[in-house]
Amino acid sequence: MQLMTTLEDVHRSVDASSYYAVKDVGALNFALSQTTTPGGLRIDDIFEPDIEDAFRRRTELGQRMTSKPVNNVPHRWIEKDALPGGQAWVDPQLLTGQTAGTPSRSAHYLEIKALMGEYDSTMYNREVTEAQGVFSGQDDEDFNNTLEALILKRDKNYWTGLATSINVAPNNAVAATLEFCSFFRQLVSAGNTFGASVTAGTSIIRAIMTAVANIMAQDDQIFAPTAIYIHPLAHLFLTIELEDRTTYWGEPVQAIPGKTVSTIMTAAGPLPLITDNFMGTQQIAAPGDSYPIVITCEKYLENRYLTEDKPRIFELGLVAGLARKRVMVMFAGFGVKRAALAHAVIKVATNWTPPV
Numbered sequence: 001m002q003l004m005t006t007l008e009d010v011h012r013s014v015d016a017s018s019y020y021a022v023k024d025v026g027a028l029n030f031a032l033s034q035t036t037t038p039g040g041l042r043i044d045d046i047f048e049p050d051i052e053d054a055f056r057r058r059t060e061l062g063q064r065m066t067s068k069p070v071n072n073v074p075h076r077w078i079e080k081d082a083l084p085g086g087q088a089w090v091d092p093q094l095l096t097g098q099t100a101g102t103p104s105r106s107a108h109y110l111e112i113k114a115l116m117g118e119y120d121s122t123m124y125n126r127e128v129t130e131a132q133g134v135f136s137g138q139d140d141e142d143f144n145n146t147l148e149a150l151i152l153k154r155d156k157n158y159w160t161g162l163a164t165s166i167n168v169a170p171n172n173a174v175a176a177t178l179e180f181c182s183f184f185r186q187l188v189s190a191g192n193t194f195g196a197s198v199t200a201g202t203s204i205i206r207a208i209m210t211a212v213a214n215i216m217a218q219d220d221q222i223f224a225p226t227a228i229y230i231h232p233l234a235h236l237f238l239t240i241e242l243e244d245r246t247t248y249w250g251e252p253v254q255a256i257p258g259k260t261v262s263t264i265m266t267a268a269g270p271l272p273l274i275t276d277n278f279m280g281t282q283q284i285a286a287p288g289d290s291y292p293i294v295i296t297c298e299k300y301l302e303n304r305y306l307t308e309d310k311p312r313i314f315e316l317g318l319v320a321g322l323a324r325k326r327v328m329v330m331f332a333g334f335g336v337k338r339a340a341l342a343h344a345v346i347k348v349a350t351n352w353t354p355p356v
Helices: 007-012 025-033 060-064 123-132 138-160 183-190 204-216 232-241
Strands: 019-022 040-043 066-069 075-082 104-110 113-121 196-198 227-230 249-256 259-266 269-275 289-296 301-305 312-318 324-336 343-349
Touching (some): 060 138, 060 227, 060 249, 104 324, 123 138, 138 324, 183 343, 196 204, 204 232, 204 259, 227 232, 232 269, 232 289
Parallel strands (some): 066 301, 196 343
Antiparallel strands (some): 075 104, 113 324, 227 289, 259 269, 301 324
16 A cells, blocks of 8 residues: 555545544644555544634723822722812902811712632643644634633623622622722712703704703813713714714824724814723613713823732642643722713713704
8 A cells, every 4th residue: 555645645545435533734644654444534623723812802981091009908098179268359458367278178089899710620631632733733822712701700790790880898698899989880979960861853963062061161160171081872873973073083192002093073172982891781761772982181080909910820730630720810990080060971862863
């Protein structure tokens, strides 16, 4: 019998009645050397070395937000609510003292939460993958993906966290307390009144511009929104409303590396219109769920971390079955400063239609 030495020889000799299955090209020579009967070889399960991966690794808010270390646990800060009173216009010929006023301040406490992940890999699976050759780096890639998924879970929680307050301590008996208090919940808790609901037949752009103007119009506070985060479907509705109305659009800007977005002209100047897929839907009085639009002063959004602003990795050594176990942990808290006065949420009904 003549030994086949090329792929062309193999393809020419394929015989449905007798074949050997070869899992990758690297094993071809070995398979050929075992051929002792008439027939051919079928090369089976040959894949491209790159696995298609379109999963997101970060949210837009997570990439733009400030991260700082905590100053304590819980993290604490103080907001000034009013300047001291006691000022008055008086007769310059009769300068009389006024009753001294005192400033108004409020203390805020941010509980720090823990987020954990784990990646296990058995000796057998690692060595089989390496022996096949095609996906020899798959174990390392899967480990890195686990780290990225941990960071993404934190980022999503900025919008979706279920804790009812930033100062609710984590409690295993109540699952919601283990998460962040979301941006939306923090505004509700603070009594924010700058938002609006946009129902079918009403204007989205008018609601946005009104909210920005109201934030800017506070004569005793200096707040200037810096960005608008918008649900992708709310962005679609806004684009439909502003079709052929170019006066509302400003020059495009780069929101995050690799992502250029449109801007909207407002009382605060051109604000970037940043779509964030993880904003979810928000409850509205009628007709039900809504797509949110967030107007925010980004300097008042903070991720506070303990020790490091990235997952810390601990390898626990070999466990049962000689598996390699790696555990990752992050300690973080999410706080919206000036939640009552520097931000707004516009809720666009899911059945929105353009104004007539």
